[in-house]
Amino acid sequence: MPTHPSSSIQQAREALAARLREIRLDSGQSAREVAAACGWHESKCSRVQSGKQALTDSDIKAWCAACGADEQTAAELITASRQLDSAYVEWQRMQRGGLKRLQEAVLPLWERTEAFLIYEPGVVPGFFQTHGYACALLDRIAEFFSIPGGSEEAAIARVERQRLLYSGVHRFAVVIEEAVLRTRIGGPDIMAGQLGHLLDVMALPSVSFGIIPFSADRAMWPVEGFWLLDNEQVVIETVSAKITIEQAGELDLYRRTFAELSSIAVHGAAARALVTAAITAL
CATH class of the missing domain: 1.10.260.40 (lambda repressor-like DNA-binding domains)
Incomplete structure (x- = not known):
């Protein structure tokens, strides 16, 4: 094996x-x-x-x-x-039903989860993507994995999840790398819209949003993106697979990792300043 x-x-x-x-x-x-x-x-x-x-x-x-x-x-x-x-779970098996079904399949889990700890080093987390950004990203995924059609519908399904941000039940603690703000997905107009949307969602009471600046003294190195759900499971998406981790020792390791990453991130006005600077750079 x-x-x-x-x-x-x-x-x-x-x-x-x-x-x-x-x-x-x-x-x-x-x-x-x-x-x-x-x-x-x-x-x-x-x-x-x-x-x-x-x-x-x-x-x-x-x-x-x-x-x-x-x-x-x-x-x-x-x-x-x-x-x-x-x-x-191999992506190819999950993607056989198309990108829209893949987006809808995780919705029951997201609806059950009350506390999200999310770290993303490369892309805007799905809950905070605009339709244009999601469509551009999913379209490229469909092309790369030879998945026929469906990126438009999948993007709509992904954006529809954002209602959870406003339900009053769910809480989102998010940390991203500054590189996310500077990585262009879909071109400058789409990125400008996406970054402007980030400024809006960062102000929501359900969201704590941190950004690790390029200039940060790294007490914790960049790691793979992960989502820790209600301290019960970690979900990681790699190029080839979606991985779910539930072992107690590993959950503790990811909780510690998120705490370390969050400690070197900037929040509030400093985080918004990084987003605004990225918009200006476009």
Whole structure:
């Protein structure tokens, strides 16, 4: 099985493999003995312990039974394995229904979420995009991934989510890099409209908006964009996949990361000054 394209998911997979190896060592059995008890070739046992073997529920049950581990341990490991399987969803599979469906699919999750912590290093977060900006971005995504049509409808669906900003139920803490303001999506007119819209939404009571200036002394380096939802899950979008993380240790790591990034961001008048300067530069 190839190395996972997400380092976070790969590390979790390797941690699961290490736990299985610990269970074997605690049992006092060799890898050959466990493989024989499970009815496997010894090479499969080696792959399991290195995190290179895709695991089924029955594989984990067989391993735990061979090593004398209790049923609760097996159940916990199966749950962890299933979370890994569902955490990584290839974009191509999600995009088969078109860009509009992809936008609509996440709406129930957004509606359930009350507290959003959002960090974006490269683009304006979807909740704050204008129709022109969203359409230009989604049109390029459709072209890049060869997704037929639908960018106009998808942009409308994305912008429609902004009603959540005004519901009084949801809270948004956002940090972006200043590079977001200077990266032109759709040309100068579209960018001018987008930046002007940012000035409007930054004033909403439901929104805390921070910008990390180019000139900031970096106490925290730029990382991948992520959304932390109600302190229960992190959603990351890479070029190839959408990744969902729910492990407690990793959630804490992203909370700390957001706090560090927020601490070096400017807010209020200083943030608005950066947006205004970006508009002037157009």
